[in-house]
Amino acid sequence: MKKRVLVPLAPGCEELEAVTIIDLLRRADIEVVxxxxxxxxxxxxxGVRLLPDTTLDEALDADYDMVALPGGLPGSDHLAEDPRIGAVLNRMHEGGHFVGAVCAAPKVLARNGILQGKKATAYPGVLQSEGHEAITGNAVTRDGTVITSRSAGTVMDFALEIVEVLCGQETRQSVEGSLERSR
Structure with missing residues (x-):
């Protein structure tokens, strides 16, 4: 069965993060809403204008394997202030599904109690300002069903981690290999 991931976009989101997440997941044949x-x-x-597939209200009732939040400011603040985002994140997390956030967006997870007892990473200072202490500083941190990443510079690794947890290591290697990344 094809995996489904919800990617909510707020005004002021980080476009590099949003597009990278969407692109790499679709390369893995994940249905991205x-x-x-x-x-x-x-x-x-x-200032880049992104055209969503649908509205959050129209997308909320569907089933997903994961919700992935791009960061950026003020986009992450808009996500954190929207009660619909908190509701879908908590529904997913409580149901044992993956939730993920990159850059400033881990603050959304923190404000909704999802990072309680979890190790996480984010853009420097973001989680400290939310009172979260278990900060790894790694490019990507996965703790159970929570995946966080530090910044636009690490978003490709974040998206590939999502591919791996949803589709397996072989699919991740296939997608990563097609990118011709040098390390």
Whole structure:
């Protein structure tokens, strides 16, 4: 059965993170539902306009294997302030499904109690300002069903981690190999 991931987009999201997550997951043949908080294009943090597939209200009732949050400011603040995001994150987490966030977006997980007792990483200072102490500083941290990542510079590793947990190591290696990344 094809895996499904919800990627909510808020005004001021980090476009590099959003597009990288969407692109790499779709390369792995994951169904990615891109949902704007409101109808219409979303203007990202550097003025790039992104066109979601649907609205968050239309996407909320569907079943997903994961919710993945791109970061950026003020996008992460908009996500943190939206009660619909908190509700879907908690529903997913309590149901044993994966939730993930990159850059400033781990604050959304922290504010919804999802990081309680979990190790996590985020853009420097983000989790400290939320009172979270179990910060790894790694590029990507997975603790149970919670995956976090540090920044736009680590988002490719974040997306590949999602591919691996949802589709397996072989699919991750296939997607990563097609990127011709040098290390």
């Amino acid at each position: 891109v949902a704007g908080l409101e109808a219409g294009p979303v203007t990202a943090s550097r």
